[in-house]
Amino acid sequence: MNEQWLISRITPLAGKRRELVCGIGDDCAVYRAPGTREDLVFTTDMLIEDVHFRMSTHSPEEIGHKALARGLSDIAAMGAEPKFCLLSIALSTAASKKWIDGFYRGMLKLAARTGTVLAGGDLSHALEICCDITVSGAVPRNRALLRSTAKPGDLIYVSGPLGAAAVALQAGKVHLPQPRLELGVQLRGKASAAMDLSDGLSTDLQRLCVASGVSAALNEDIPLAAGATIEQALHGGEDYELLFTAPAKKKAPAGCTMVGEIIEGKPGALRYKGKPLRARGYDHFKKS
Amino acid sequence: MNEQWLISRITPLAGKRRELVCGIGDDCAVYRAPGTREDLVFTTDMLIEDVHFRMSTHSPEEIGHKALARGLSDIAAMGAEPKFCLLSIALSTAASKKWIDGFYRGMLKLAARTGTVLAGGDLSHALEICCDITVSGAVPRNRALLRSTAKPGDLIYVSGPLGAAAVALQAGKVHLPQPRLELGVQLRGKASAAMDLSDGLSTDLQRLCVASGVSAALNEDIPLAAGATIEQALHGGEDYELLFTAPAKKKAPAGCTMVGEIIEGKPGALRYKGKPLRARGYDHFKKS
Known part of the structure; x- marks a missing residue:
């Protein structure tokens, strides 16, 4: 289950x-x-x-x-x-x-x-x-950002460096998320799709791709929070940054980093460094 | 607490x-x-x-x-x-x-x-x-029934016999509440105040009276569910009947029983059989 x-x-x-x-x-x-x-x-x-x-x-x-x-x-x-x-x-x-x-x-x-x-x-x-x-x-009216409306050719962005919550957890410290409310408002009419990163980039990007019926290819470089490994940035949960997509011609707001591209393919299939990337973020009911 | x-x-x-x-x-x-x-x-x-x-x-x-x-x-x-x-x-x-x-x-x-x-x-x-x-x-718009708008002289009603949940609990049985949605709609423009009975008549009527800044005097006869004692009807929780007040000139819908009257007095003070009645319904944090 x-x-x-x-x-x-x-x-x-x-x-x-x-x-x-x-x-x-x-x-x-x-x-x-x-x-x-x-x-x-x-x-x-x-x-x-x-x-x-x-x-x-x-x-x-x-x-x-x-x-x-x-x-x-x-x-x-x-x-x-x-x-x-x-x-x-x-x-x-x-x-x-x-x-x-x-x-x-x-x-x-x-x-x-x-x-x-x-x-x-x-x-x-x-x-x-x-x-x-x-x-x-x-x-x-009709301006809510959904996760089901990303299109092949859109670029993928995150609102900040990833893995901060995983680093804090490992160090026995507390990561206090700051909701990206101002950014969310700025993205109206700019982003083609959006969701928040609660369970890790790999798991959440997969959900966005499944909802939109698309695949995604991630860049080699993902912005890392201080002290974070690439594994923590790809799979660590609870960062609460925004993940969004936008047509290539739109300029992303300051502080956001382009991390990949939406491509045609099996809904939810992710690629990283030329290989398939498995979603390894948090699931309450998975025993692993 | x-x-x-x-x-x-x-x-x-x-x-x-x-x-x-x-x-x-x-x-x-x-x-x-x-x-x-x-x-x-x-x-x-x-x-x-x-x-x-x-x-x-x-x-x-x-x-x-x-x-x-x-x-x-x-x-x-x-x-x-x-x-x-x-x-x-x-x-x-x-x-x-x-x-x-x-x-x-x-x-x-x-x-x-x-x-x-x-x-x-x-x-x-x-x-x-x-x-x-x-x-x-x-x-x-503006037709929601509140618990803070009962007035001295209003009559107090319940939507059905009380104590059914307490009787079921005592017998190790299950009382499945049926929300009084049709009745709620009928009460628009008729009831002067309303709330549901979740924690027992004495406790919930006290809350309505505190919110409205009034007192209440209950009748000697309260409609009892099959097998219920007067104690269960007065203090038993989880019946999920409606408790409401209405001016004396309004006709109450079928199936509702008049159980008392709103009177002037200390907000939340209840009287039953000529004596003060203490609220003895359910409180999650009271040890008793």
């Missing part, structure tokens, strides 16, 4: 609705209310103790920041601006009042900085801390 | 936004996109193993049904019609492929019956199964 297996089983049963112009399979769902000039986008992300963080190495402020940053990164990947969020959190007995205050402080600091209002949520308890944040954003 | 303590600490820090016409504190948040005739409502509810269900007594279909029904009940309480949902689920090693199939079958059957499209979600793993569903619905 893996995530793809589960998603492919659920998708045909999910139902349809005219207002829902994009459903399962992208960074966000896209909802178009009748009469509006704006599309609303929605994403939900869990953050679970001993999966996404550890109480021993992460401060409560860092965990709160990370819980919201993951969702905001999806909003950025759609070219949207965040509007509000809903927070569900199940607390364990290890979460003191001081811990809870720190968690909300970290989360609400990032929320205030990005204009994201906390609109509601749910409280519960569990053996380990488990939280889930739904974030909603808005984008001008 | 209890839920109310936590909510009262978070609320002043949640931020504000013109489009968000109702935030923390009601069954749903209400969002008004510029230019629309419809308000969108949003709710999120966790369902956690050994808190809300047990693998040994609940079938996967029942758990899937319950996960979505909790959110749909909040949509009903706002007088809204469901549009879509997002499902986050962390699976444990105890969740087989067969279990997962059953869970989605139960959830998607209720989704199809109520017109709720599954628009996306997140997958993860945890020690115990933990899921969180965000549901969105729509209601004509």
Whole structure:
């Protein structure tokens, strides 16, 4: 069993609705209310103790920041601006009042900085801390950036050096992702496709290529974060940079690096240094 | 620590936004996109193993049904019609492929019956199964039913007999809630305030009274579910009937029972049989 297996089983049963112009399979769902000039986008992300963080190495402020940053990164990947969020959190007995205050402080600091209002949520308890944040954003009608619209000949870009989260993990340190919201807005009308890098370049680029029905060839040089190996840059997760494609004639925004080209071929097939590249990023259900 | 303590600490820090016409504190948040005739409502509810269900007594279909029904009940309480949902689920090693199939079958059957499209979600793993569903619905502009608008002199109603979930729990059986969506729509323009009964009449009525700044006096007779005691009807959680108030001159829909009256007094103070009634429903953080 893996995530793809589960998603492919659920998708045909999910139902349809005219207002829902994009459903399962992208960074966000896209909802178009009748009469509006704006599309609303929605994403939900869990953050679970001993999966996404550890109480021993992460401060409560860092965990709160990370819980919201993951969702905001999806909003950025759609070219949207965040509007509000809903927070569900199940607390364990290890979460003191001081811990809870720190968690909300970290989360609400990032929320205030990005204009994201906390609109509601749910409280519960569990053996380990488990939280889930739904974030909603808005984008001008029909301008959301999708992952299914890359075309052969488009160039592939990343928004910054890769592997920083893998380096931090190895060193027992914390990588605090900063959602690329300004860049996402800049990419409207420029990028042909976009998504965020949550599970590693190889895995996420493969998903973008499968969704778009294309292949990709990566350059030999990939921008490396300080101390990162090429393996960490290709397969390390949780960098939360943006991955996007654009026609060759469009100028990429400052700070973005061209890392390859979209080509015709088997959907999802990747090439690196002239050889096939296997997706080796993170999968919650793969035993490896 | 209890839920109310936590909510009262978070609320002043949640931020504000013109489009968000109702935030923390009601069954749903209400969002008004510029230019629309419809308000969108949003709710999120966790369902956690050994808190809300047990693998040994609940079938996967029942758990899937319950996960979505909790959110749909909040949509009903706002007088809204469901549009879509997002499902986050962390699976444990105890969740087989067969279990997962059953869970989605139960959830998607209720989704199809109520017109709720599954628009996306997140997958993860945890020690115990933990899921969180965000549901969105729509209601004509400015017609959402709130819990903060009850007035002295209004009568108090419930949508059906109470205590069924408590009776089922005691008997080791499963109570499958049926969200009162049709009734919620009927109550638009009739009810002065509404919410759903998730944590027990005494606790939920107290919340409605606190939000509205009023007191309430309950009748001696409360409609009892088959086999339920008055204690179970007053304090038992998870019935997911609707609790609403309406001016005395309005006729209540069929099947609803008048159970008391909103009166002036200390916000949240309840009276039953001429004596003060303490809220003794469910609180995730109260040790009792």
